[in-house]
Amino acid sequence: MISVVVPVFNEEESILHFYDELMRHLPKLSKSYEIIFVDDGSADNTLNLAKELAKKDKNISIYSFRRNHGKAEALTFGFQKAKEDLILTLDADLQDKPSEVKKLFNKQKEGFDLVSGWREHRRDSFAKIIFSKFFNLMASTFWGVRLHDYNCGLKLYTKDAAKSLNLYGGMHRFIPLLVAEKGFRVTEVPVVHDIRRFGKSKYNAIKLLTQSPDMMTMLFLSKYGKRPLHFFGFIGIFIFGVGVLISLYLSILHFLGEPIGTRPLLFLGILLIISGIQIGLTGLIADLVLNVSRKNSFSEIMLKYSSENI
Numbered sequence: 001m002i003s004v005v006v007p008v009f010n011e012e013e014s015i016l017h018f019y020d021e022l023m024r025h026l027p028k029l030s031k032s033y034e035i036i037f038v039d040d041g042s043a044d045n046t047l048n049l050a051k052e053l054a055k056k057d058k059n060i061s062i063y064s065f066r067r068n069h070g071k072a073e074a075l076t077f078g079f080q081k082a083k084e085d086l087i088l089t090l091d092a093d094l095q096d097k098p099s100e101v102k103k104l105f106n107k108q109k110e111g112f113d114l115v116s117g118w119r120e121h122r123r124d125s126f127a128k129i130i131f132s133k134f135f136n137l138m139a140s141t142f143w144g145v146r147l148h149d150y151n152c153g154l155k156l157y158t159k160d161a162a163k164s165l166n167l168y169g170g171m172h173r174f175i176p177l178l179v180a181e182k183g184f185r186v187t188e189v190p191v192v193h194d195i196r197r198f199g200k201s202k203y204n205a206i207k208l209l210t211q212s213p214d215m216m217t218m219l220f221l222s223k224y225g226k227r228p229l230h231f232f233g234f235i236g237i238f239i240f241g242v243g244v245l246i247s248l249y250l251s252i253l254h255f256l257g258e259p260i261g262t263r264p265l266l267f268l269g270i271l272l273i274i275s276g277i278q279i280g281l282t283g284l285i286a287d288l289v290l291n292v293s294r295k296n297s298f299s300e301i302m303l304k305y306s307s308e309n310i
């Protein structure tokens with residue numbers, strides 16, 4: 001039982017080839033399956049071609065965004081609609097090869113919630129490979145989930161792991177980190193990667209660069225999303241402390257008889273004390289807001305055992 005989620009954006013050249021290739025392998029892996037095409041606001045003939053496929057194949061469903069939102073949103077939507085216990089994702093451009101899916105299945109059986117492809121020999125532009133290496137290095141340094149490749153389109157999830165994701169912007173690049181953060185078991189297997197034979201890549205090096213702030217957001221959210229006071233409090237106390245030291249120093253000079261009233265340092269000291277308090281209080285307000293709206297969603301991080309699944 002498997003749901004295949006495929007984000008498609010202007011893939012009119014490849015979608016039919018993709019479907020043929022997928023169907024050469026998918027039925028061998030699972031007797032029952034569904035294929036979910038999430039059309040991400042394509043402006044070409046992609047949607048019509050997908051509809052033609054769906055007319056012939058009852059296992060296909062298509063959802064279409066009115067405009068382009070990005071791969072992260074397309075995947076998240078597909079996960080929400082998926083019905084089966086295992087969810088497979090692949091790019092529609094045939095860079096991820098359906099023939100490789102079997103490797104992910106075999107690995108998943110060892111008890112993993114996410115098996116991600118590792119494009120050992122990547123077939124992309126030089127600039128993209130460099131960017132990607134940099135991202136992968138940053139990610140594995142900051143998060144302790146050590147993979148070689150976080151952003152391979154080929155991934156196999158358990159339903160729980162996939163449905164726990166709420167991705168936007170460039171967040172699809174770090175899915176293994178987000179999934180591991182929630183306590184799911186994550187691993188990777190080497191897969192063959194192909195050049196893009198049809199259509200054009202939607203992510204050039206510039207787009208990667210503009211989406212890199214998402215990485216900062218993620219770093220912040222994963223570390224401080226639930227306790228902003230720790231972040232703001234630390235910065236606030238540091239700035240406040242420097243201000244106090246400056247003021248103490250000037251007070252001593254004052255008691256020794258030196259005039260300090262016109263010294264720029266005095267103003268800096270006052271400014272730092274006030275800013276420090278402000279920043280600290282901002283953290284307090286953020287914590288209060290979070291507490292008011294806090295609803296713990298334990299369903300995605302808890303396992304349930306009952307007579308059915310023990």
Ligand code: UDP
Nearest residue numbers: 007008009040070071074091092201202203
């Ligand atoms: N994609 C999408 N929305 C976008 C950009 C891409 O759904 O805004 C899809 C695209 O159709 C493909 C997959 O995401 O199936 C990966 O895109 P692409 O091959 O352009 O990325 P690359 O492999 O070059 O990183």
Ligand code: MG
Nearest residue numbers: 091093095196
């Ligand atoms: Mg591609």
